[in-house]
Amino acid sequence: MAKRVTIGDVAARAGVSTATVSRVLNGGVATEATATRVWDAVTRLEYTPNALTRGIFAGRSNALGVVIRDLSSPFYLGLLRGIDDVAAANDSLVMVANTFRNVDHEVDLVRMMDEHRVRGLVTTTDERTDSRTRHMAENGTPCVIVARTAQDPPSGLHSVSLDHVGAGRLMAMHLIECGRSSIGVVTSGGRPSQIERVAGLRQAFTQRGRSLAEEAVTVATTEEEVDRAVGTLLARADDRRRPLDALACTAGRLTVAVHTALTARGITIPDDIAFLTMDDFSWAPALGISVITQPSYQMGRRAAELVVDPPAEPVSIVFEPALVARRSCGERANV
Known part of the structure; x- marks a missing residue:
């Protein structure tokens, strides 16, 4: 196995001390002739400076x-x-x-x-x-x-x-403009982003003279919980005799699971239920999924x-x- 070139090898080749090599490599003061010899030695020996050592001397x-x-x-x-x-x-x-x-x-x-x-x-x-x-x-x-x-x-x-409040408002306004009136929401829990997005949804509905009932919002913290959450929202809406015509997902990481839960039930998007989610992703255009994006x-x-x-x-x-x-x-x- 070839021996790794060290700062000592560079110093010997350049005819200077290791302290001088270190100073040159770190942009310190040195004569032009000395700096030229050091950099020539670095090039010829293909020396790679030790970032760990640099960090020790820099303290970071x-x-x-x-x-x-x-x-x-x-x-x-x-x-x-x-x-x-x-x-x-x-x-x-x-x-x-x-x-x-x-x-x-x-x-x-x-x-x-x-x-x-x-x-x-x-x-x-x-x-x-x-x-x-x-x-x-x-x-x-x-x-x-x-x-x-x-x-x-x-x-x-x-x-x-x-x-995040603005993101929730965009969701609500788009669904309303698309003629949807019975909306369910899947959120991923108590993170500030999730709370604020749901708050934005409620604000927009209220401004349009509508409401988002507590039972219309359900939490799924993992992908495994999403199927149950979607089922709960559909059942609650049916119990109120207002079947869902839209589902909003406020967490991009749950998009695939929510979409799967809907299609597995034979629900057609958007004919049966509209679907709107957070964050764009590579296959969203192919499936025609509308999204709220963040840059x-x-x-x-x-x-x-x-x-x-x-x-x-x-x-x-x-x-x-x-x-x-x-x-x-x-x-x-x-x-």
């Missing part, structure tokens, strides 16, 4: 830490692309960890990111990790919470989120920019949702 690595709750959501793919593009442009490595929605694991992963002295942290974790994230920010590591707003953030703690790529870029060029004061950035109308709500029939 050059990696940008990202803690994701659930990579099954289409939202996170665009988010990661945006983060990676900014990191690459700033000579940073992206260190990604997926928590699988396990809060204890989330806390551990944020702690480990801190222990690895990442350049900064972008996190989509539960509120119960905020004390650890806040601790990192207070100790000089820029942190960005994505998908919700940080409460009373200290310097160094920022947030990038969506207008995940732009959100990822902005989050990473807050890490690589951190502002002095906390920043909270809110992006606007958009409707992509296809045909799953009966749009063509209403043209």
